[in-house]
Amino acid sequence: MISETMYELGSRRSSIRELFEHGKRAAAEVGAENVYDFSLGNPSTPPPPALTEAAMAILREEEPCAVHGYTSAQGSAEARRAIADDLNARFGAALTADDLYMTCGAAASLCILLRALTVKPKSRFVVQAPYFPEYKVFTESMGGELAVAPADTVSFDLNLPAIEALITPDTQGVLVNSPNNPSGVIYGEDKLKELAALLSKKAAEFAHPIYLISDEPYREITYGKTVPYLPHLYPDTVIAYSYSKSLSLPGERIGYIAVPKSVTDHDKLYAAVCGAGRSLGYVCAPAFMQRLVARCAAMTSDLEAYRHNRDLLYPSLVAMGYECVSPDGAFYLFVKAPNGDAPAFSEAAKALNILAVPGDDFGCPGYLRLSYCVDHAMILRSLPAFRQLRESFS
Amino acid sequence: MISETMYELGSRRSSIRELFEHGKRAAAEVGAENVYDFSLGNPSTPPPPALTEAAMAILREEEPCAVHGYTSAQGSAEARRAIADDLNARFGAALTADDLYMTCGAAASLCILLRALTVKPKSRFVVQAPYFPEYKVFTESMGGELAVAPADTVSFDLNLPAIEALITPDTQGVLVNSPNNPSGVIYGEDKLKELAALLSKKAAEFAHPIYLISDEPYREITYGKTVPYLPHLYPDTVIAYSYSKSLSLPGERIGYIAVPKSVTDHDKLYAAVCGAGRSLGYVCAPAFMQRLVARCAAMTSDLEAYRHNRDLLYPSLVAMGYECVSPDGAFYLFVKAPNGDAPAFSEAAKALNILAVPGDDFGCPGYLRLSYCVDHAMILRSLPAFRQLRESFS
Numbered sequence: 001m002i003s004e005t006m007y008e009l010g011s012r013r014s015s016i017r018e019l020f021e022h023g024k025r026a027a028a029e030v031g032a033e034n035v036y037d038f039s040l041g042n043p044s045t046p047p048p049p050a051l052t053e054a055a056m057a058i059l060r061e062e063e064p065c066a067v068h069g070y071t072s073a074q075g076s077a078e079a080r081r082a083i084a085d086d087l088n089a090r091f092g093a094a095l096t097a098d099d100l101y102m103t104c105g106a107a108a109s110l111c112i113l114l115r116a117l118t119v120k121p122k123s124r125f126v127v128q129a130p131y132f133p134e135y136k137v138f139t140e141s142m143g144g145e146l147a148v149a150p151a152d153t154v155s156f157d158l159n160l161p162a163i164e165a166l167i168t169p170d171t172q173g174v175l176v177n178s179p180n181n182p183s184g185v186i187y188g189e190d191k192l193k194e195l196a197a198l199l200s201k202k203a204a205e206f207a208h209p210i211y212l213i214s215d216e217p218y219r220e221i222t223y224g225k226t227v228p229y230l231p232h233l234y235p236d237t238v239i240a241y242s243y244s245k246s247l248s249l250p251g252e253r254i255g256y257i258a259v260p261k262s263v264t265d266h267d268k269l270y271a272a273v274c275g276a277g278r279s280l281g282y283v284c285a286p287a288f289m290q291r292l293v294a295r296c297a298a299m300t301s302d303l304e305a306y307r308h309n310r311d312l313l314y315p316s317l318v319a320m321g322y323e324c325v326s327p328d329g330a331f332y333l334f335v336k337a338p339n340g341d342a343p344a345f346s347e348a349a350k351a352l353n354i355l356a357v358p359g360d361d362f363g364c365p366g367y368l369r370l371s372y373c374v375d376h377a378m379i380l381r382s383l384p385a386f387r388q389l390r391e392s393f394s
Numbered sequence: 395m396i397s398e399t400m401y402e403l404g405s406r407r408s409s410i411r412e413l414f415e416h417g418k419r420a421a422a423e424v425g426a427e428n429v430y431d432f433s434l435g436n437p438s439t440p441p442p443p444a445l446t447e448a449a450m451a452i453l454r455e456e457e458p459c460a461v462h463g464y465t466s467a468q469g470s471a472e473a474r475r476a477i478a479d480d481l482n483a484r485f486g487a488a489l490t491a492d493d494l495y496m497t498c499g500a501a502a503s504l505c506i507l508l509r510a511l512t513v514k515p516k517s518r519f520v521v522q523a524p525y526f527p528e529y530k531v532f533t534e535s536m537g538g539e540l541a542v543a544p545a546d547t548v549s550f551d552l553n554l555p556a557i558e559a560l561i562t563p564d565t566q567g568v569l570v571n572s573p574n575n576p577s578g579v580i581y582g583e584d585k586l587k588e589l590a591a592l593l594s595k596k597a598a599e600f601a602h603p604i605y606l607i608s609d610e611p612y613r614e615i616t617y618g619k620t621v622p623y624l625p626h627l628y629p630d631t632v633i634a635y636s637y638s639k640s641l642s643l644p645g646e647r648i649g650y651i652a653v654p655k656s657v658t659d660h661d662k663l664y665a666a667v668c669g670a671g672r673s674l675g676y677v678c679a680p681a682f683m684q685r686l687v688a689r690c691a692a693m694t695s696d697l698e699a700y701r702h703n704r705d706l707l708y709p710s711l712v713a714m715g716y717e718c719v720s721p722d723g724a725f726y727l728f729v730k731a732p733n734g735d736a737p738a739f740s741e742a743a744k745a746l747n748i749l750a751v752p753g754d755d756f757g758c759p760g761y762l763r764l765s766y767c768v769d770h771a772m773i774l775r776s777l778p779a780f781r782q783l784r785e786s787f788s
Contacts, residue, residue: 001602043463134672
């Protein structure tokens, strides 16, 4: 009399969790300094000091019942206005507070959007591999299905023929995540325009909108290449955002959904987002964090720390003979198993206390994901182990 | 291509929301001091000063990446241990950290439990009217159905024959909320023992557990009568809790689920709770608030303010001729429509700028709910309007 589906989801340990437990055991045996944990996407750079100062000021100066009280379900007007102002200034967007809905982070943003857009059993959502594994959990638990386009393992760019082949009359949306977790690739404007043309064509063919769901938690972590603002390229774009990475607040569960005015049936979709949030028990996004976002929407943490890490780890690995696409953004490297033997690679890495998530979970077997949102000194210490690992496959 | 169900949920304004908008218009016309808003359950007493001090200390002294970082999905060990210690000390419970799962507040606690316990379309959950209206939204959105036992409008106590009549082989749980929103009644130990006996009998008859889901956000707001610790009376009890009222943190979305060791299939249900949280996009409960709860689990706000309000409003209304059950706890009065004409009563109250939620939403027509978590002076100012309202029905 307990849901088997929920039991499976809760008891089947994710490979990330397995690695975490392995890491704790290894640290006890060989010392924490000899374990190289590249498994987690937990920011290693702190929130901006001005955010902590703002938090102290709110606690010191503002009325506690108001600070910690309910906001309206869609979020405080102040937070939504601040976010609209920030996006309008940075991208020439034309958002108002009424286009924004505050959420408990990106996972909540995605679940709410998927629920609002799931209209029948097996409403379909299409994603390009490699993709964040929880997309599948969220899509299925909201009643839809996730169709996965195989990865283009040369460029890790969008594979438009593969996406097109998966778009059926039941397709409600296409999910994109750029900068991408786990590849670090940023999809370029030309390719995104082709995607927009494809979706417009399919929407016309099936006589209903196909929404582009842009999951953007890594938008601000880039190393030169621009992340296009998708509503400019495709009007039926909705955005799922989180401040987990840009403000280093992953545990605080604070983000938003943007439904730009260009979206077909804007008001109806926005209302459905409100309804989906309500139906999932999201009464409002955490109120104190909403106040912080209202003050800090235009700030970021010191994201250069990730560039510094990338500029050490990526060339070092390539020089050792690893194959890996150069990351344009985010804080992940997606490294190919030498000789193509992924299970052996994963086991050998673990034996050398290099902890990294196998690519299978991301819909792209044969790879390991390295999260380099870590202490720079740990990367330096890890390099001999990476060399030894590579040489063991020569 | 947008979910009609979600659209309906998001666009059908709740009567509480309608009242809120009416109140704003009325305040603009007649002045805020002449509007008597008893519609909202937003605590009017601030969090304990020691909580604000603890928040400042955490920001000042602790490492920001750790403060705002992900916790494990079930919540930080520190918060769960502190809660277990508090419940063990107060109720002689035998909880460990592994029986607790931190949530984004009571609504999340309920949705997660309902999802973990919904095993087929129309898995049934039974509740006694009057009940918190969102129970129906949550039950249905998790795939189950809510069966409502009619209110006992004499005592507002549990109506066991009515509950028994609704318990079918598909019944997975019974929801209780005591102190009750909206009646303020605390269910007594004798009646709860009878409920426990009934559920044990039905569980044996149908050869599966029937879980008692105890929704306890008002547990600490009492005026003399004891709130029994239900796992002592019925082993298959699970608890949904929120710090919204006891620590005046409603906007922060912080609470927990307790699955005591006495529960049938404890480990499986706990795992299903973890799975349900994951499936709904609840990555972890807000991290900073978890740290605060770890320090402040045993504290409460100055809840005497609510007693002070009750001791003014309840006898005043009764002296004017209103019928209303005396509240044992929480911060609500459930007032009967004079002459039984509820719509006229509601409209007449609104015309006098007394804002209160009609009982229809709580499964008990013919009543108005007054939330007295308000400024004491507003209650004093409102009394002539209540007198005028009562006299208009004489």
